[in-house]
Amino acid sequence: MSQNLNVQDLLNKKTRAILYSFSLTSLVFLQTFCTNVCPFIDGLQPEKLFRNLFIIFILHIIYREFLYYKFKDLRGNISLPRQAYYLSIISWVMAGITAFFLHNFLYPDFPMSSHLKILSSYITLGAAILAQLEYIVFEKRYKDICEDREYTIFNEKLSRRIVETFLIFTIAPIATLLLVIRRFNMDGVVDSHVTLEVFYIGVLMLISAVILAFVFGKVLKEDTNVIISNIQAVESGKYDNTQIINRPDELGEISFAIKDMSNSIEDGIHKIESLNEEIINTQKEIIYTMGEIAETRSKETGHHVKRVAEYSKLLALKCGLSLEEAEMLKLASPMHDIGKVGIPDNILNKPGKLTADEYEIMKTHAQLGYEMLKHSNKPILQAASIVARDHHEKWAGNGYPRGISGEDIHIYGRITAVADVFDALGSDRAYKKAWEDERIFQLFKDERGKHFDPKIVDLFFENIDEIFEIRKKFSDVKF
Numbered sequence: 001m002s003q004n005l006n007v008q009d010l011l012n013k014k015t016r017a018i019l020y021s022f023s024l025t026s027l028v029f030l031q032t033f034c035t036n037v038c039p040f041i042d043g044l045q046p047e048k049l050f051r052n053l054f055i056i057f058i059l060h061i062i063y064r065e066f067l068y069y070k071f072k073d074l075r076g077n078i079s080l081p082r083q084a085y086y087l088s089i090i091s092w093v094m095a096g097i098t099a100f101f102l103h104n105f106l107y108p109d110f111p112m113s114s115h116l117k118i119l120s121s122y123i124t125l126g127a128a129i130l131a132q133l134e135y136i137v138f139e140k141r142y143k144d145i146c147e148d149r150e151y152t153i154f155n156e157k158l159s160r161r162i163v164e165t166f167l168i169f170t171i172a173p174i175a176t177l178l179l180v181i182r183r184f185n186m187d188g189v190v191d192s193h194v195t196l197e198v199f200y201i202g203v204l205m206l207i208s209a210v211i212l213a214f215v216f217g218k219v220l221k222e223d224t225n226v227i228i229s230n231i232q233a234v235e236s237g238k239y240d241n242t243q244i245i246n247r248p249d250e251l252g253e254i255s256f257a258i259k260d261m262s263n264s265i266e267d268g269i270h271k272i273e274s275l276n277e278e279i280i281n282t283q284k285e286i287i288y289t290m291g292e293i294a295e296t297r298s299k300e301t302g303h304h305v306k307r308v309a310e311y312s313k314l315l316a317l318k319c320g321l322s323l324e325e326a327e328m329l330k331l332a333s334p335m336h337d338i339g340k341v342g343i344p345d346n347i348l349n350k351p352g353k354l355t356a357d358e359y360e361i362m363k364t365h366a367q368l369g370y371e372m373l374k375h376s377n378k379p380i381l382q383a384a385s386i387v388a389r390d391h392h393e394k395w396a397g398n399g400y401p402r403g404i405s406g407e408d409i410h411i412y413g414r415i416t417a418v419a420d421v422f423d424a425l426g427s428d429r430a431y432k433k434a435w436e437d438e439r440i441f442q443l444f445k446d447e448r449g450k451h452f453d454p455k456i457v458d459l460f461f462e463n464i465d466e467i468f469e470i471r472k473k474f475s476d477v478k479f
Contacts, residue, residue, distance in 0.1 A: 096122025
């Protein structure tokens with residue numbers, strides 16, 4: 001997300017103005033700090049001290065701009081604000097080193113400790129405290145320029161940032177206090193025992209702060225990991241794996257909110273699944289009812305559509321279709337003759353043989369069924385439209401309505417053709433009596449590779465026992 005951005009993008013006019021105002025304001029504090037910690041510096045005229053610090057201020061700006069330009073591109077696995085923050089720290093250290101050498105050059109008679117105190121002032125106030133404030137400025141600017149971008153790079157740790165800030169704002173004041181006490185001890189204003197006591201207290205506070213910071217950071221990191229784990233559990237659908245952090249602050253509140261959200265999502269999914277199952281069952285009922293309507297118009301019973309559905313599922317599985325596809329075909333196949341609702345009764349229920357013209361009208365039911373169903377975006381009705389259109393096509397290519405052949409005929413149509421013909425020939429119709437099984441079997445053998453897909457005919461005979469079980473099981477089913 002931040003690959004196209006660099007440090008220069010953070011440094012608009014407003015950001016630079018804030019950074020330079022920090023540096024300029026620091027002159028006042030640095031002047032006070034230096035005079036309080038070092039008696040030699042305290043002896044300098046204020047205008048000379050201010051002049052020296054102002055020179056360093058100008059050089060500091062030059063250092064900043066050089067570093068921000070030279071190291072503007074991201075280095076390593078750090079965020080852009082943190083890189084700018086590190087560069088700010090380096091600029092303050094460079095300013096402190098420059099102040100050290102300038103002070104040493106201008107006042108060679110001063111002791112080395114005096115020059116080191118100048119350096120420590122830039123480290124303490126600049127590289128420690130002010131750099132932290134600059135970090136906040138960089139983060140704010142980064143949020144502004146990335147407002148329309150999606151944040152996807154998470155290479156910062158909140159626990160680390162808090163520990164870092166905690167330690168800096170603890171160590172810096174203690175170090176400053178010890179330097180001030182030591183100066184007044186050297187002037188004889190404060191007894192050495194007081195200095196020693198303050199030193200011990202400072203060390204004790206420092207050790208306590210370090211321990212506290214790392215313990216706090218460790219706890220914060222653990223709790224943050226729990227929240228991340230909760231979110232990942234929700235993303236992966238493991239809604240029962242979320243945990244609540246027992247703490248009375250925002251992290252505890254966030255964990256509770258995630259847990260509550262997880263429960264709500266899980267309940268919602270159960271409701272959706274229940275509703276989806278109800279919709280599917282309703283679709284099944286409608287499909288069977290529509291198939292029954294078509295059969296009833298031709299004086300036939302709903303037993304036919306049920307058996308064709310079961311035969312189709314069995315043969316689909318034997319053909320190697322997945323269980324999902326086989327179930328889809330089972331649901332769709334009852335609609336194979338839905339187009340018959342558009343055929344006149346005098347033709348549909350004619351007891352004798354149809355004339356050539358009547359037969360042409362009867363053949364239109366395949367295309368009619370397809371046209372009725374093809375516009376639906378529901379997978380079941382899409383499959384039903386294919387079955388309605390292709391179940392009268394023949395392997396040799398002399399079927400209808402399109403006269404296609406072989407595997408150009410959809411597998412749903414080829415399977416339903418075998419299931420439909422077997423059950424239709426074995427059932428009484430207005431224009432004929434039921435055929436005996438042996439006569440049906442002979443027809444299938446004769447029409448193998450002509451009317452029917454030879455592979456499906458072979459599978460039909462290989463699984464004839466299961467076919468008979470289905471016919472027996474659903475012979476008396478009522479709808």
